[in-house]
Amino acid sequence: MRVCEICKKGSMIQKSGAHQYGGGWAMRATKKRVVFKVNLHSVKVTYQGRRQTMRLCTKCLRKVKSQSQSEESKSKEQEKEEKLITPIIKESSRVVSV
Numbered sequence: 001m002r003v004c005e006i007c008k009k010g011s012m013i014q015k016s017g018a019h020q021y022g023g024g025w026a027m028r029a030t031k032k033r034v035v036f037k038v039n040l041h042s043v044k045v046t047y048q049g050r051r052q053t054m055r056l057c058t059k060c061l062r063k064v065k066s067q068s069q070s071e072e073s074k075s076k077e078q079e080k081e082e083k084l085i086t087p088i089i090k091e092s093s094r095v096v097s098v
Contacts, residue, residue: 002037002038002040002055003038003055004038004040004055004056004057004060005054005055005056006054006056006057006060007057007059007060009038009057009059010038011035011036011037011038012035012036013033013034013035013036014033014034014035014036015031015032015033015034016031016032016034017030017031017032038057039057039058040055040056040057041055041056041057041058041061042054042055043055043056043061043064045064
């Protein structure tokens with residue numbers, strides 16, 4: 001069944017029919033069944049600490065990608081901050097006062 005594993009979005013069914021211009025109930029158009037399917041992608045995702053393949057809709061896939069990119073950028077920023085915080089101590093020559 002075509003369902004997103006995160007938001008549980010599934011296919012939607014609609015019945016549509018265009019009526020003809022004249023006549024009564026005998027001339028009415030039949031209802032046609034239209035199925036709108038979800039745009040699903042099979043993606044390998046780290047979810048709850050495990051690497052697994054999930055079927056995600058496009059909206060959830062974009063959310064997952066943006067979260068993973070923000071986590072990567074945060075980790076890179078933290079590394080930069082750590083480098084900035086650690087002081088660089090240089091050996092200085094001692095000054096002797098007489």
